[in-house]
Amino acid sequence: MAPAARLSCCLLALWVAGLVQVKDALGAQDPGPQPLELKEAFMLFQMQFNHSYASPAEHARRLHIFAHNLARAQRLQEEDLGTAEFGVTRFSDLTEEEFGQLHGHRRAARGVPSVGREVGSEEQGTLLPPTCDWRKAAGVISPIRDQRNCRCCWAMAAAGNIEALWAIRHRHSHSVQVSVQEMLDCGRCGDGCKGGFVWDAFITVLNNSGLASEKDYPFEGTVRAHRCLAKRYKKVAWIQDFLMLRDDEQTIAQYLATQGPITVTINQTLLQHYKKGVIRATPATCDPRTVDHSVLLVGFGRSTAEEEQQAERLRSPSRPRPRHSIPYWILKNSWGPDWGEEGYFRLHRGSNACGITKYPLSARVDRPVKKHPVSCPP
Numbered sequence: 562m563a564p565a566a567r568l569s570c571c572l573l574a575l576w577v578a579g580l581v582q583v584k585d586a587l588g589a590q591d592p593g594p595q596p597l598e599l600k601e602a603f604m605l606f607q608m609q610f611n612h613s614y615a616s617p618a619e620h621a622r623r624l625h626i627f628a629h630n631l632a633r634a635q636r637l638q639e640e641d642l643g644t645a646e647f648g649v650t651r652f653s654d655l656t657e658e659e660f661g662q663l664h665g666h667r668r669a670a671r672g673v674p675s676v677g678r679e680v681g682s683e684e685q686g687t688l689l690p691p692t693c694d695w696r697k698a699a700g701v702i703s704p705i706r707d708q709r710n711c712r713c714c715w716a717m718a719a720a721g722n723i724e725a726l727w728a729i730r731h732r733h734s735h736s737v738q739v740s741v742q743e744m745l746d747c748g749r750c751g752d753g754c755k756g757g758f759v760w761d762a763f764i765t766v767l768n769n770s771g772l773a774s775e776k777d778y779p780f781e782g783t784v785r786a787h788r789c790l791a792k793r794y795k796k797v798a799w800i801q802d803f804l805m806l807r808d809d810e811q812t813i814a815q816y817l818a819t820q821g822p823i824t825v826t827i828n829q830t831l832l833q834h835y836k837k838g839v840i841r842a843t844p845a846t847c848d849p850r851t852v853d854h855s856v857l858l859v860g861f862g863r864s865t866a867e868e869e870q871q872a873e874r875l876r877s878p879s880r881p882r883p884r885h886s887i888p889y890w891i892l893k894n895s896w897g898p899d900w901g902e903e904g905y906f907r908l909h910r911g912s913n914a915c916g917i918t919k920y921p922l923s924a925r926v927d928r929p930v931k932k933h934p935v936s937c938p939p
Contacts, residue, residue, distance in 0.1 A: 602627075602631075603624050612654060626654055630655075631653070634834040635647075641842070641846075643840055643864075644838040645835060647836060650834060655833070657830065664829065664896070665714075665756070665853035689815055689818060690818055690937065692861065692863070692939045693861050693862070694860035694891060695859045696859055696891075698728075698937075701728045701822075703720075703724045706895045706897075711753075712757075713744075716762045717741055719766070720738075720741050721824075721857040722824050722857060722922075723926065724737055725821050726822075739772040739774065739797065739798050741775070742779060742780045743765075743769070743789075745784050746785050759922045763803040767800065769796075771799030772797065777795070803924045804923060808919065809918065810911055810913070813918065813921050817860070819937070820923070821923075822859045824855055824923065825892070826855045826919060826920040827854055828847050828852050830846075830847055832894070836901070838907065839889040839909060840908050847915040849914070849915060849916035849917075850919075851916070856893060856895070857892065857893040858892055858893075859893050859905075860937070862888075863887065864886050864887040865886070888910040890907060890917065892906055
């Protein structure tokens, strides 16, 4: 049996038997005796994600955190009202605080630009299609990136937005991949790998009169202090300005379907344990007022009957899920293609899940005199 399959079996046994017993004090270096099944699951986790530790004390501490996270994933599985599956991920040996520090950005959005929430009049009243998925349009969505330990989700989301709009502008025939590293090295607003917001990236692009290609100015996962190389390379894409949409999911869906992918900033807390499916969070499990992770919104749809049946099998018998399809958003993350649903995840649509409506932003790559109709793939 493959390590991943054995890991799933071990975890299922742990959950069913109720063997995951942990203390609240995660700082203890020695968690005491642990069930054999837990130790085996932790060993398989280390093998699958190539994790090792500097000392026996650190190994014991990470085992303790791993056990705590298994228990939390089980609680999330029982409480979530969607079709999401939670379990072991590459972040399962991190505390919630460590996860936020490594993969989020500044929690407080200082200096929010006074751009005003708006949407063009041509989008208002447009008949909304039942589904939309820009991944199905050739050349529009660039490959999944991996920010590694650089807190640059804000720059990667902005890059994905610009790349998508540039491809749509050129009728999907001229796709580009822009330099995230340029935004990190040359930005005056964001803090590079220490964090930032999408508008910091857009302001940098405007100040630099465009962006070089990813090929010419590749991502390094760190910031080269005082080494902005923006003038060295040819610009392959640029923007005229950017806008913030109204905090209304219908407006966001209409703009997404008629203009293209946009960036959003959400509370990432549930993503630490997310594996697949539609997350239907509550304000208690994912506070919409606190957002700390920027991603690209690429589509929307509804869950299938098969997904509902799968979720029902995982659900606690005492907490049955609603027996109807669940509307969702499709979001592109920046944690590599091996995370989530091949680098993507889905959030419930219609409940401001995890604060998705707080900062919906998009660049504008052109303002042609004659508007060209845009059609989103269903």
